[in-house]
Amino acid sequence: MSRALTTTSVGTSALRLESVTKTYGSGENSVTALRDVSIALDRGTFTAVMGPSGSGKSTFLHCAAGLDQPTSGSVLLGDVELAGMKEAALTAVRRDRVGFVFQAYNLMSALTVEENVALVPRLSGHEVDRAWLRELLGRVGMGDRADRRPSQLSGGQQQRVAIARALVNRPEVVMADEPTGALDTRTGRQVLELFRQLVLELGQTVLMVTHDPVAASYADSVVFLADGRIAGRMHHPTAAQVSEFMTNLGEV
Numbered sequence: 001m002s003r004a005l006t007t008t009s010v011g012t013s014a015l016r017l018e019s020v021t022k023t024y025g026s027g028e029n030s031v032t033a034l035r036d037v038s039i040a041l042d043r044g045t046f047t048a049v050m051g052p053s054g055s056g057k058s059t060f061l062h063c064a065a066g067l068d069q070p071t072s073g074s075v076l077l078g079d080v081e082l083a084g085m086k087e088a089a090l091t092a093v094r095r096d097r098v099g100f101v102f103q104a105y106n107l108m109s110a111l112t113v114e115e116n117v118a119l120v121p122r123l124s125g126h127e128v129d130r131a132w133l134r135e136l137l138g139r140v141g142m143g144d145r146a147d148r149r150p151s152q153l154s155g156g157q158q159q160r161v162a163i164a165r166a167l168v169n170r171p172e173v174v175m176a177d178e179p180t181g182a183l184d185t186r187t188g189r190q191v192l193e194l195f196r197q198l199v200l201e202l203g204q205t206v207l208m209v210t211h212d213p214v215a216a217s218y219a220d221s222v223v224f225l226a227d228g229r230i231a232g233r234m235h236h237p238t239a240a241q242v243s244e245f246m247t248n249l250g251e252v
């Protein structure tokens, strides 16, 4: 049974932020990047985060992933409260309960595809579940390239490996920051389709920051941020609806 199912009660949110405020610095130079943000993500859903530049998207993702601590408020990842946690405990939470996918694939060039994915459970001190690893590589379409090195793969293929790596520890949430930013349109769409599939078939929860309305339209819902606040949430979005909302937020 997956760790997600054994350590959290069914029916709870994968991620819940309650009244999260994040202020950088103090006094005159302080910047409040998030203001009283409350939101819950149901398990097995795909959520996009959008907003104008400087609206707090990265700060939101960082607080949700335990990369940064809120100034006030609560962040529940499954049943684990991250606010107030010491750095060592946060490091363990990030390693065991969060999967990360970035614009740059960040694969280890000296390792094969399979070794890159297996590195995550190794670093967590878990036994590598070979059957799960092979299943994941198959699901992301890299089953026949397990012995290749990253330099022998296209950008889209490298991102598929990064997605398998993000999923291998069966994380509570996969956090993706502009995952298609470095890919051409067609390859980017295929990666977004893959996220949708993994959400649907594995019940994985995915949170993705993007600037692209078409990318956001692949999600079940879009959360809009403006000036550190939630400015709206759209379910079953179309790219045109997302574009229109963004235009109204002042994004050209």
Ligand SMILES: Nc1ncnc2c1ncn2[C@@H]1O[C@H](COP(=O)(O)OP(=O)(O)OP(=O)(O)O)[C@@H](O)[C@H]1O
Pocket (backbone or CB within 6 Å): 024, 025, 031, 032, 033, 051, 052, 053, 054, 055, 056, 057, 058, 059, 060
């Ligand atoms: N470490 C930091 N120290 C000080 N201010 C910060 C820090 N990180 C972010 N900020 C400020 O917080 C606000 C929100 O930044 P954030 O990076 O979360 O926005 P964003 O929506 O991700 O922007 P972009 O789309 O340009 O990446 C901005 O005003 C930014 O300058």
